Amino acid sequence: MKIRDRLSLQFTLIFAVLLLVVLATIYLLTYKYRASDFYDRLRDRALITAQLFLAEDNLSEAKFRAVQQKYPQSLPGEVVRIYNDRNQAVFLKDTSQQWAPSVIARVRDQGELMYSEGPARTVGLYYKDNSGNFVVLASAVDTYGDAGMRQLLWSMLSVLILSIVVMYFLGSLFARIALFPISKVINDVKIIRSSSLDKRLAVKEGKDEINELATTFNNLLEHLEQSFDAQRSFVSNASHELRTPLTSIVGSIEVTLGVEREREEYKRVLADVLAEAENLTNLVNDLFDLSNSNIDVNDFHDLRLDELLWQVKDEWSHLIPGSRIGLHYNLPDDPARYTIPGNSHLLFVALGNILKNAVKFSGNDPVTCAMTVQDDKVIISIEDKGIGIKPEDIPHIFEPFYRGTNAQTYDGLGIGLSLAEKILRLHGAVIQVASEPGKGTTFSIVFPV
Template structure:
């Protein structure tokens, strides 16, 4: 069953329950008032019968005339019986309608008694008079009221069924309106293929609701998929090229050496060249493995103190490279102990240390400044150097695997570090902002969402 039909039926079912309760309540209320009103009429009728037969000598002429005028106005299927205190019928013969002594005893005991037999309503009153004590029993059927109730039942039934049909179609309209954003998202997703993963779902920035949250979540998924596809293509395209160079060098050195007998010194030199090429090959493989690791669905996330992570990275760089020119500063607007990230500690360590390594390398022993600050939603890691800078034409290419700027060719490296850093930051739903001028240095700003 389609969602819009299911929503329409659910909406109709809930409305049907509510409408049934309301209509039933109305019917019960009207029926209660009908019965109460008819019982009141029976009580009045019983008093009029008593006054007409028994109280002529106790009433004024005008009052008795009014009673005499009302007496002929009988009720539907009316039956009147009068009994003395010995339960003997008076004035009116019992005929086919009579009342048991037990019922008459209850009337004497309670003074007024209401009963019901099928559709017939019964009122019995105990009427003391100067000529004796009497029991007046009046029974009748509220035919007009029952007809009105039958019509009310018919009206309620027709109204209930009609309302359900109308509600179902109104529900379909609202269901179509409600799921239209989802249908729109589905249509947009159908147009996205492996070759067009750069497309994103539109999001209304002026308001944020569940549909916008869904679109944002899907966009994040597409971001990760695009990242994974891009890196897989880069891995296949670039790995073969980068791995071929050291392998070719190793084979060339070995083949040339084996052409003829060599001196021990020449063999030693050849082996040193092979070792150097193997080390380079090993470094490239390790870097490619780290690059591919950032494309995996890595769920090894934990809470990370940013200040502790930065100090670990700086200490590690100082220990391995003997560099002491990295200056760290903190500028937090909230309590420092609350500056935490939810992420993969190893990958974040690699990503931030890559930028710091580049800053140290391209600054050529000049000081590097690392500032950690925050806004309401992100921690901001700013790394500033005074190195060679990056040309404006290269800024949109530096995150491509194995890409190196023309002015960086004189420095060691393979162009993998920044690509890996970019993947890690995107994996943590963050972003990187770069400002650079040739010969003036570079400023990297990493925006990572707070936990």
């Protein structure tokens, strides 16, 4: 069922329940009022009858005439009886014993009794007079009141049914109008494809939910467009980087096999092929690390950053002969303040890539690694005195395969920093860069603890 139809039904149901409660309340109040009014009229009939037959000698002539004028105004199906102490009908003979002795006794006990039996209502009064004590019982059928209540009931049912039908159509119209902006958003979204991610949904002025939905979807499209562009760029650069060593290998082999050559020439060509194959292996390994950097956080375990930094420094000190890497700690006594959940292998790769770049671009100048703790943060800084990074290159250095304009003469593929940034972001860390061309670069990595 569509939301529009569901809203129409829900709106109609709520309205029907409320209207039913209102109509039922009106009906019950009206019924109670009519019943109370009829009982009052019966009570007046019983009292008038008693005054007419029992109090004639106690009333003045004018009052007695007034009672006589009221008495002929009988009610539909009216029956009135007066009983003495022996439960015998007096004044108005009751040949069929209209009321049982038990009812008469209840009137004497309670003083006044009202009850209904079928369509008939009955009122009983215990009337004390100087000539004796009597029980007056009056019964009648509220013909006009019952007919009016039946007419009121049918009128209310007709109004209820008609109102439900009208409210369903009004609810459908209201739901259609209310959901029209969503329908427009759906139609606009249907035409967006991977080849048209630059399209955006129209956002009007205001802060309603539809505008929030359109804005959120536009932000999603922005991220998707950036991801698709990055993916296309990554595939293009990866293809280019893979093609270069393969083309060199194939070219060298074809040229060498073209004519007979000396043994030393074959050895030189094989050495070149081996170097290109090693570059190709490094590239494939970097691409593999980049694709596997989205490890599940459930695989994290507690690790001390000071030990990890020492391992990274020790590793690259051996891998790059002649490198001068200094390591400085400024840590509190409690190791828990610099222990974080993480993947040791990925963080080793990330810190190693940053340190390797610092050593590569600093020449023979020393590289300084420092680790400090500030409040609930651990800061690792890697500083070199190398060629630096130009300001226009800094926003792009974490893009895959991007290389600064002053780094083209150095070996590299432009994957290391991209991989490092991705791994650090996965661990909730923030990486900051401060650099000045010709003077050096400082990478500051901030880990939350």
